Amino acid sequence: xxxxxxxxxxxxxxxxxxxxxxxxxxxxxxxxxxxxxxxxxxxxxxxxxxxxxxxxxxxxxxxxxxxxxxxxxxxxxxxxxxxxxxxxxxxxxxxxxxxxxxxxxxxxxxxxxxxxxxxxxxxxxxxxxxxxxxxxxxxxxxxxxxxxxxxxxxxxxxxxxxxxxxxxxxxxxxxxxxxxxxxxxxxxxxxxxxxxxxxxxxxxxxxxxxxxxxxxxxxxxxxxxxxxxxxxxxxxxxxxxxxxxxxxxxxxxxxxxxxxxxxxxxxxxxxxxxxxxxxxxxxxxxxxx
Amino acid sequence: xxxxxxxxxxxxxxxxxxxxxxxxxxxxxxxxxxxxxxxxxxxxxxxxxxxxxxxxxxxxxxxxxxxxxxxxxxxxxxxxxxxxxxxxxxxxxxxxxxxxxxxxxxxxxxxxxxxxxxxxxxxxxxxxxxxxxxxxxxxxxxxxxxxxxxxxxxxxxxxxxxxxxxxxxxxxxxxxxxxxxxxxxxxxxxxxxxxxxxxxxxxxxxxxxxxxxxxxxxxxxxxxxxxxxxxxxxxxxxxxxxxxxxxxxxxxxxxxxxxxxxxxxxxxxxxxxxxxxxxxxxxxxxxxxxxxxxxxxxxxxxxxxxxxxxxxxxxxxxxxxxxxxxxxxxxxxx
Numbered sequence: 001x002x003x004x005x006x007x008x009x010x011x012x013x014x015x016x017x018x019x020x021x022x023x024x025x026x027x028x029x030x031x032x033x034x035x036x037x038x039x040x041x042x043x044x045x046x047x048x049x050x051x052x053x054x055x056x057x058x059x060x061x062x063x064x065x066x067x068x069x070x071x072x073x074x075x076x077x078x079x080x081x082x083x084x085x086x087x088x089x090x091x092x093x094x095x096x097x098x099x100x101x102x103x104x105x106x107x108x109x110x111x112x113x114x115x116x117x118x119x120x121x122x123x124x125x126x127x128x129x130x131x132x133x134x135x136x137x138x139x140x141x142x143x144x145x146x147x148x149x150x151x152x153x154x155x156x157x158x159x160x161x162x163x164x165x166x167x168x169x170x171x172x173x174x175x176x177x178x179x180x181x182x183x184x185x186x187x188x189x190x191x192x193x194x195x196x197x198x199x200x201x202x203x204x205x206x207x208x209x210x211x212x213x214x215x216x217x218x219x220x221x222x223x224x225x226x227x228x229x230x231x232x233x234x235x236x237x238x239x240x241x242x243x244x245x246x247x248x249x250x251x252x253x254x255x256x257x258x259x260x261x262x263x264x265x266x267x268x269x270x271x272x273x274x275x276x277x278x279x280x281x282x283x284x285x286x287x288x289x
Numbered sequence: 290x291x292x293x294x295x296x297x298x299x300x301x302x303x304x305x306x307x308x309x310x311x312x313x314x315x316x317x318x319x320x321x322x323x324x325x326x327x328x329x330x331x332x333x334x335x336x337x338x339x340x341x342x343x344x345x346x347x348x349x350x351x352x353x354x355x356x357x358x359x360x361x362x363x364x365x366x367x368x369x370x371x372x373x374x375x376x377x378x379x380x381x382x383x384x385x386x387x388x389x390x391x392x393x394x395x396x397x398x399x400x401x402x403x404x405x406x407x408x409x410x411x412x413x414x415x416x417x418x419x420x421x422x423x424x425x426x427x428x429x430x431x432x433x434x435x436x437x438x439x440x441x442x443x444x445x446x447x448x449x450x451x452x453x454x455x456x457x458x459x460x461x462x463x464x465x466x467x468x469x470x471x472x473x474x475x476x477x478x479x480x481x482x483x484x485x486x487x488x489x490x491x492x493x494x495x496x497x498x499x500x501x502x503x504x505x506x507x508x509x510x511x512x513x514x515x516x517x518x519x520x521x522x523x524x525x526x527x528x529x530x531x532x533x534x535x536x537x538x539x540x541x542x543x544x545x546x547x548x549x550x551x552x553x554x555x556x557x558x559x560x561x562x563x564x565x566x567x568x569x570x571x572x573x574x575x576x577x578x579x580x581x582x583x584x585x586x587x588x589x590x591x592x593x594x595x596x597x598x599x600x601x602x603x604x605x606x607x608x609x610x611x612x613x614x615x616x617x618x619x620x621x622x623x
Contacts, residue, residue: 089547089604090538109609140603147600169491169513171523174537175549178491178513179602182499185468186475186599193476209513211464212452212492217472231464231492232454236518240454250459258460 034058050267059226059267061204063106064113064130067163071271072117072126079115080125081148086110086141088172095172102133110141111166114149116158120275122282125153128163131205135167138210142170143180146214150187150198159197159278164215167233168208181213188217197281199274202229202252202261216260220277223252223261224270295351297340298559304333337559344508346534350516352508353487354450357562359569360419361388361403361446364486367569368576369394372401377428381461384425386417386453387497389432391441394573400436402429402497403446406487419488420453423466426496430470433477442480442580445497450515452493467496474499475599476592480583482576484554485509486561489539501595502579503549505541506568507556511549512539549602552579 031042036058046053050070051060062070068077088095103109111134114127127149129136138146146162153160169177191198200218202211204227212231215221223229230250238245248254252264265273294302308329315322344352352358365372365388372392377383388405391398404421407413429445436443452463474481474497481500488494489511505511514522516534521527538544541553554575561568583591 083607084605085607085609087604087606090536092536093532141605144603144605171513171519171537173604174513174539174547175511175544176547176602176604178495179549179599181468181492181495182471182475182599183602185471186499186596189472189475190596192472209492212467212496213471214468216462216465216468231452231459231467236454237456237459241456245456249456258462260462260465 032060035060052267057225057266059204059224061131061165063132064108064128064163067128067203068113068117068126070267071128071161071163071274072119072124073121076118077115078117079113080152081114081145082109084109084141084144086139086173089140089176090172090174092172092174098134098172106130106133108133110145111136111138112142112145114145114152116152116156119161119271119278122275122278123156123158124161124278125149125156125158126161126163129165129210131165131167134170136165136210137167137170137177138180139170139173139177140180143177143183146180146184147187150184150191150214153196153198154191154194157194157196159199159281160191161199161201161274162214162218163201163203164206164210165203166206166208166210166215168210178209181209184214185217188214192217192219197278199277201270201274203227205230205233207231207233221261222270222273223255223264225252225264225266227252229255229261293356295348295355297344297348297351301333301337301340301559304329304336308333341559345531346510346540347516347531349508349540350510350534352560352562353510355560355562356408358406358448358487359561359565360408361401361405361448361486363565364403364446364569364572365390365392365401367566368573369399369401370396375432378424378431380427381424382422384417384422384428385415386419386421386449387425387428388446389428391432391436394576398439398441399444400432400441401444401446402432403444403486404449404494404497406448417453419449420451421449421493421496422453422455422458423461423463426452426463426466426470429497430466430473433470433474433481437477437479440479442482442583443477443500444576445481445483445500447483447485447489447494447498447511448487448509449490449493450488451490452496467492470496471499475596478588478592480580480591481595482579482583484572484575485511485541485550486572490515499595499599501583501591501598502551504552504554504575504579505544505550506554506561506572507541508560509541510539511541511544512537 034053037056039055051062112129117126198218199220200215201222203224207230255261256264369392374390388403404419405416406419407416483498483500483503485505487509516530517527520529520533544550554571557564557567
């Protein structure tokens, strides 16, 4: 819906496809209705507020590029693992079309973008997922880019930051997608053994095979306020047990209560929180960079 | 038994009935119709071969889900000379949907894990239809770590529709439990032999499925999601399950062609449930053949090869678009 919200597109050196601009519907350029409190919010105000409702604090989903823009230092992003694109190994019905549409819709090559960057001066390797690209689903390319980000972190010894949002493994690549869970988790094990910091920020929604692999294996897991975080989504569970789910079930705060995440952080505080963790961490690392 | 007949097997059953009739007719009347009988038996054998040579994915799925399909415990009985079941994750509980234990096969010690389904409704309720909770995956990890400590190879038998999607499972970290297993299994110092013996349902299957050898029984399946769920999600129509089943390429044959599994273990004629003993023997042979190869590796090589096995899975291209490049150029020029 929005492109480069925070007017800082130069943070990110990814090419945008011109066609994407046509997708913005005219009325959405002026105001937006809050999904939670139904308040009508001027977009200018909403953008100033980092896409968080000023009235009820509802956190709207944001794109990978916008997430990068509000997370890393200006001009610090250098993409890695670019130049690889999805194939259609199973010749799955409509997959090629869906990929092309997702590329146009998001201006991204895939559901994740990875690179080296800095946060308040601290060098990091960062990869950010985008829910608008086929529901942030993990197929070969997402698995590969995440793995290469982990390998870059291993090679440079820079802390790894992964920002997740995903519906799960990408069905159109069948078992190859499921195996990306094994591939990424095995790579995290190497990072773990090498003693390199890995922080995962789970944003709305993070579910399925992504939650059940690399996302849940971070040293520090931060959940963005209100994010749905699950293995099986609420719809599936409701169907299975044929009963209503408790209020707030699978939301960030629920996971905190059940010991599954380290903290729940609001969007406007996220960068400070990261910088703080990196500062504390760095003072304990003798040889750095 | 009556309810467990698969549709495509009906002609076979009719023929079997005919053979039975003829047999009792012969016995009653004291006639010798053995030539006719032999002819019918031969026809039945050929028909079975014909039917099973040309099964579609949905039919294979039915065999994989057959209520009489041998379970992990059945195979333990066939394969192990001695077996002790070990219980509990030491954190929350004991998950009956996940079998674990230690035992001897031909005097060699193994640790065994496997999803455990039931055969009757009562048993299935107790076993939660083979759908494990986090404590099941954590029990599995505890036993795998123990196997590493005592240098025992691990056999993992996969047979689950998926990890259980319930409130308690989510509260106790189903995702974390599966993720942790993947991470730890990637670097265990002992050989891990994985065999899909029935249903290989998604993350719940993979949760005990990272190993040095991934094998599948001929009529089992392994999939990113059940065809029913796939059809419901992608096409909003669960009746398109058979289309989804074909598209997902979930059979042992397709997955072997895709290079995702190392070996298909043949099943006895008509499927493993027709002769569990033979199925068990074939599994045992496959285990030992593979173990022999793995035993020749140093621990370092073993772990490196396991890592690389999964590291290289993925299909991608340097071409930006899968749709004809010229079409795009044309479109841009307009």
